[in-house]
Amino acid sequence: MSAPMQTQREQLRAIVAGKSIVRAQELRKAGIAGSTIQRALDDGDLVRIGRGLYQNPQSDFETEQTLAEVAKRIPKGVIAMLSALAYHGLTDQMPRKTWVAIGTSDWSTVSDYPPVRIVRFTDKYLHQGVEQQRISGVDVPIFSIPKTLADLFRNGRLVDRSVAVEGLRAALDQRKATPAQIADAARAGGAWRVMRPYLEALTFNG
Incomplete structure (x- = not known):
């Protein structure tokens, strides 16, 4: 005998199992009807x-x-700036909005949840130092530690310099990045002139 076919409700449960979030588009592609989704919402599933x-x-x-x-x-x-810094455990500050870098001509979504802070990077900076992190079943692009530090120092108008310096200090103290890795990212990310005196002071004094 062949195995019984799954009901739409069972299919929905299987899709969301092991995930914390799912898009309506994913459910529609799997053939889940809107009425099934609504019943799952009504029942608290x-x-x-x-x-x-x-x-x-x-x-x-x-x-x-x-x-x-x-x-x-x-x-x-790409998760960037303060949000990337927080993800990497280099600041105690929890930004109220998630900082996201997009291209200069990319469409910027508007939503009240989750709240986001959009920053626009040129292609040169947008594709440097991107790491894929698996979070809640989702591949999340996040800038690496050296790249994040470079962005913070380069964009002093957006983030207070003290935050960038403390992030740099934490990365060195926790040995999450070497001075050479940080310097290379700063050179590639257009931040070396600004970052250099801080990196040298923290390295020599450390």
Whole structure:
């Protein structure tokens, strides 16, 4: 005998199992009807957290999951600046908005959840030092530690210099990046002239 076919509700449960968030587009592609999604919402098997974005109520919500949600909403974006710094554990500050870098001509999405802070990078800077991190079943592009530090020093008008210096100090103290890696990223990222005196002082004094 052949195995019984899954109901749409069972298919939906299978899709969201092991994930914290899922897009309506994913469910539609799997053949899940809107009425099935609505019943799952009514029964508490699914939680709507934004337009076309749902959360598995069985998953433990963590701050990092916000990054996964943003990655789904802005697939061409890269987690950047303060949000990348926080992800790498180099600041105690938790930004109220998720910082996302996009291209100079990329379309900027507007949504109230999760709140985002868009920064526009030229292609030269947008594609440097991108790491893919697996968060809540989602591949999230996040700038590396050296690249993030370079961006913070290069964009002094957006972030206070003290935040960049403390991030640099933390990266060195925690040995999450070497002075050479940081210097190379700063040169490639147009931040070496600004960062150099701080890096040299922290390295020589450390």
